[in-house]
Amino acid sequence: MESERTPTPPAARAGSVFLRHYDRLTRIAYLVGPSGRAPQARLVRAHRDVQRALPWRSGRELTYPRLRRRVLRSAARRRLLPQPVLITWAWHTTVGGSAAHRTVADGLARLAPRARAAYVLVVVEGLTRADAVAAMRDLGWADADAAMTAAAGLVARLRDAHGLSGGHQRALLAEPPADPTVVRLRAPDPLGVRLLRAGRITLVAAALLLVAGLVASLPAGAPAQERPVVMRQAVPAVARVPAGAWTGTSEFTLAAWPSRGAKADDDTLVRAAAAAWQVGGAGDRAVTVTASAGAVTDPPVGAPALLFAGPVDGTTVVVLADSTRVATYTEREGAEPRLTVQPAPEHDEYATSALRLPAGEGKVRYLLAPWAAAPQTRALTGTGWRDLGVRDGLTEAVAIPAHERCWNGPLLRLRSTLVGQGLPYTLGDFGSAALAHLMYIPPGVPGPISRPHELDATGGPAAWSSLGCALADTRGRSPGSVTAWELWRGRLAQGTASLVCVRTAEPGSANQVSAVVVSGAPAVVATASGTRLCSRYAQDVVVAWWTRDTQGRWYHVAAGSHAVRRITVRTAAGTRQGPSPVVSGPFTRRPAGKVTVSATNDTGEPVPVLD
Incomplete structure (x- = not known):
């Protein structure tokens, strides 16, 4: 029993927090600290700030938020005289990054230290704006609101000017170029x-x-058990949300979900799940801890919210969530407990409408948000929706549609008086806890597109039903949304065809764009990542590709979206130009040499080409 265990000394608990979170804390210190210094000095200062944040004496229990507060105070402090860098046998610098890494770093360098702290709390640590402001006020910073405004401005500038979403910025800052614990060694002076x-x-x-x-x-006489070899951390408190609390909030996130399930009040079970996430163990039992879809198994940030605890098809399941991740803890008779950590859905009312729970071999259930109702399901290639029963927020079991190499759902359709004006919206199950909001844009939409249509829009189901094989690689990647934009529809040499730009937005990861030609079996003809193409920020696009007809003859095709007015294609065989599509060929064999494609829209501006 817990009361019979030898208590862990305070110094050991403090040391455990320090050791387990050292990488995160040094990253915070590195990003918040002065950026104009030499790389060696920045690295050394980041480590110094974190090491000096560890109190000399172990008074009250040292938690991660307290340690983070001490690091922020030290990192944001201006020092008149820089401290010397210890001369070692080799100089150390951070790992080189891409242009996107440098863009984010340059933006941070232009902010004041406290604004950098606000940015790090929201983007890197995943705090809400209100929680980040409160954390800065706890530091005695009277300008916390101004710092947060400056940080939000940087997030918006990086998104609008460079196509870096908040999730993409978070992913870049989680990589080695922003990690002061990953360094390169080079020749010293x-x-x-x-x-x-x-x-x-x-x-x-x-x-x-x-x-x-x-x-x-x-202490000379300290007994052996007070010098533990393995340091342990205190189990975090778990936030339980009352059933009706969500009706008083305007933010539709997992934090607003009520705690549900037949065992939501089982403190022993819930503490075991929280302990598994915090320290990788539940009491005296080992727990298998895994992560997928780019998530990390780090302990929860703050008190995790309890979303569900109860039996699910013979397995006891506990679902916890912090601001960026969902942790699913399972216990089954005769098996070792397991904890799976996956990305949380994006913070919008569509993506946070449901979570996926395993329900035995070949089946799943969905835990619904309190604002979601009228659940229905079908396969991607299916034709009719089936109503789903719901009990305590959990749907009845849904069979995963059979597939070979292609994705085939299941799809989950929901309604809510608070979402999408009460119209149905569709989520796609790609195998992760978070479901993806599926949307559609038909061809030839005049004027700027402010928002995609729902999948049920005219033409949407037919267009989507042919994309399963093109989305096979998306399984297990936890996309937040997937939009199928039908750029063009018409006839080619091999018959009727359509060109679809599939844009996948993934939490904490770069977006992915795939151009799919549907003429019989769909074919992915071009891809890009970390781009604004096929979004409301870059609605004009041309796709170019090679294709063959049934007689084996080659054609080069360049087709564009509605506003594209002129396309010019230069091949070894000559130049062709005209409105979309521009077809070069036929050729008995594919011409050698580079193909150059350029295009302009209805205002004469150049249009990017995806090929």
Whole structure:
């Protein structure tokens, strides 16, 4: 029993928090600290700020938020005199990054330290704006609101000017170029080598004195069990939300979901699930902890929300969530407990309408948001919707449609008086906890597109039904939304064809764009990632590809969206131009050499080409 265990000493608990979160804390210090210094100085200062945040004495229990607060205060502090960098046997710098990494870094460098802290709290740590402002006010920063406004401005500028969504920015800052614990070693300054050689004896003596001091600081008579080899962390508190609380909020996120399930009040079970997420263990039992779809198994940020706890088809299931991840804990008789961590859905009322729960071999159930109702399901290639029964927010079991290499659903259709003016909207199950909002844009839509249509729009089901094989690689990647934009529909040499631009937005990851030609079996003819193409920010696009007819003859096709007025194609065989589509050929064999495609829209501006 818990009461019979030897309590973990406060120093050990503090040390465990420090060790487990060291990477996250140094990242915070690195991003918030001064950016104009040499790379070595920035790295050293980040580590110093975190190490100095660890109190000398273990007073009250040291939690991650307290430690983060101390790191933020130190990192944002302006120092008149920079501290020296220790000369070592090799210089260390962060790993080089892409242009997108440099864009985010440059934007951060232009912010004041407290604005950088606000940005990090929201984008990197996943706090809400209100929680981030409260955290900065706890630091005594009177300008917390102004800092948050500046941070929000940077998020918007990176999104609008560079096509970097908030999730993409978060993903970039989770990679090695922004991680001060991942470094490159290069040749040091020769003078530094000589100084290091001359001072080696002094450094060794200082190290010996330090070790002696640490040994002397240990209590001589401390019993062995108070010097634990494995440091443990306190189990975090779990937030339980009352049933009607969501009716008083304007934010449709998982944090508004009520705690449901027959075992929502089972403290022992819920604590076991929270412990599995926090420290990878539930009491004295080992727990298999896994992550998928780009999530990490790090402990929850803040108190995780309890969404569900109860039996599901012979398995006891607990669902917890923090601001960016969903953790599903399962216990089954005769099997080791498991915890799976996956990305949480994006913070909008569509994506947060349902979560996927496993329901035995070949089946799933869906846990619905309190604002979602009238659930129905079908396969992607199906024709009729089937009503689903719901009990305590959990739908009846749904069979996963048979498929070989292609994705075939299931699809989940919902309604809500608070979402989409009460009209039905569709979510796609790609195998992760978060479902994807499926949308459609028909060809030839005049004027700017402010928002895609729902999948049920005229032409949507037919267009979507042919995309399953093109979306096979999306399974398990937890996309937040997938939009099928039918750019063009007409006739080619092999018959009737349509050109669909499929845009996939993934939480915490770069977006993915695929151009799919549907003429018989769909074929992906071009792809791109980290782009604004086929979004409301870049609605004009041309796609170019090679194709063959039934007689084996080659054609080059360039087709564009509604506003494209002129396309010019230059091949080794000559130049063709005209309105969309421009077809070059037939050729008995595919011409060698580069093909150049350019295009303009109805205002004469150049149009990007995806090929």
